[in-house]
Amino acid sequence: MDIYEIDGALFAKMLHGGAAVLAAHKDELNALNVFPVSDGDTGSNMLKTVEGGLAEINRGGADSTISEVSSRFANGTLLSARGNSGVILSQIFAGISKGLEGVDKAGAIQLAKAYERGIKSSYAAVQHPVEGTILTVFRESVEFVLKNITEGSSANDFFSLHLKKAEQSLQETPELLPVLKDAEVVDSGASGYLYIAQGMRDVLEGKEHTAVFETESKQSTVDINRFTRDSVLEFGYCTEFLLRLTSAKTDPDVFEISTVIHDLEELDGESIVAYKQDDIVKVHVHTFTPGQILAKMQSYGEFLTVKIENMMLGHDETIVSQKKTGKPFSVVAAASGEGMARIFESLGADAVIMKESPSAEDFLDAYGKCGSKNIIVLPNHKNSFLVAKQAADMTENKDIRVIGTKSFMQGYSALCVLTPGITDMDALEQSAARAAESITDGDVARAVKDAEIGGFSIKKGDYIARINGNIVDVKTTAEDAATSFFENADTDLADIITVFAGNGRTEEEADGLSEKIRNLYPDCELNMQNGGQEIFDYLIAIE
DSSP states (O other), X not given: OOOSOBOHXXXXXXXXXXXXXXHHTHHHHHHOOSSSSTXXXXXXXXXXXXXXXXXXXXXXXXXXXXXXXXXXXHHHHHXXXXXXXXXXXXXXXXXXXXXXXXXXXXXHXXXXXXXXXXXXHHHHHOSSOOSSSHHHHHHHHHHHHHHHOOTTOOHHHHHHHHHHHHHHHHHXXXXXXXXXXXXXXXXXXXXXXXXXXXXXXXXXXXXXXXXOOOOSOOOOOOOGGGSOTTOOOOSOXXXXXXXXXXXXXXXXXXXXXXXXXXXXXXXXXXXXXXXXXXXXXXXXEEXXXXXXXXXXXXTTEEEEEEEEEEGGGOSSSOEEEEOOOSOSSEEEEEESSHHHHHHHHHTTOSEEEEOSSOBXXXXXXXXXXXXXXXXXXXXXXXXXXXXXXXXXXXXXXXEEEEOOOOSHHHHHHHHHTOOTTOOOHHHHHHHHHHHHHHSEEEXXXXXXXXXXXXTEEEOTTOEEEEETTEEEEEESSHHHHHHHHHHHSOOXXXXXXXXXXXXXXXXXXXXXHHHHHHHHOTTSEEEEEEOOOSSEEEEEEEO
């Protein structure tokens, strides 16, 4: 039976259904990776993003409107967004939420207009939108709906049209992106969105989907010995709460979220993220005085949930370096492996995020733990730039410059030139960007599947050498692949060679490679480090 209006309860079920279908295909999406090594994580990133939205939905009431459900889901995905596809997905739902603002139940026309807002939000989030991705599939499918929907159309008609065009558009992505065609795959992010839309349509038509999601924060292990009787609180408390505005204390209908933000700033709150939907206010803030903030907020309503964590205890161990210095700026860097994290710390990084795929909230927490209002950010992965930028846009009262470092070696080079005494943020940003772009950047990784790419026939277990992202050779050992990297690289003007050995490379293997490099380049300074990274056997920079 066709349904003509979707209320909040049904929309929540549909989003859960979309997440369930996405979860069922997570590994498949991860495998849709052009580069045949184990850094394909689109499915995992999109699922973590969606789980954050579901967590916010689950905190709401069962009688919520579609506007309220959409808003909570969008807010949750913004904070939990991981990777490029996760950020774009969060912006799609942010736009949809804006389009459904104030709506109790939505019909086909309202859905189409709301989804059109999703096009604008998602494209606006990407500095240089690339066609042949989730952006294209979402845009073309929504435009198709807008051309074919009528006043008499049902919500079922909306999703039928939407999916019909999305499936067609997905199959055409290799024609728009040559790299997809060469690898004989379709775009993974677009595939992920299609699974979400399919799950939503299935629930609308009465089909049940079940899956277990991480919709609540796991209880983390806290090392209480990191804060002793002799400790001095340096980083304050990460404070989060849901507040329901009450008529006895304020007028919820006219209450402005700017009032909350102003109060938090007056109380020296940092890394402020605050949203209001109907009579619910959600706040994330870093503060040394959570009691004062809670007391002030209670003058507007009553708390539904409250979480306060001492940031010096490292609840999720994401931040491995937390320190305040006299520098006029702070540096946040992403790292992979404890060795790399310690190296970044020794070079002056104030906060190091040690996760393969950090979320927007991970970056928010790192920004809040920095001692300066001026922050240079080194995301160090092509899929983390948008995440770091989204977190920067959500942070109040800080001048945050996100450098487009696409690899850990670019981040390493950029960090080396960030002189502590400089106060000009424009000069720091330009200097870091130039340093990142000036190096010859290489890596060696093991193939996890057979592939034909870049003119190379790659077998599972082979070691692939790349220069600036392009495959230059395939060998049977990591050390031979690294040696081939140097043989193919332009090293005429090389002065310094830096190599990070990954987790799993033995000291003997790394020493053997060092000897080969010294024989090839006796006039170059060689810096061999134990990076401890998981995916890449060797990361290399030539300067």
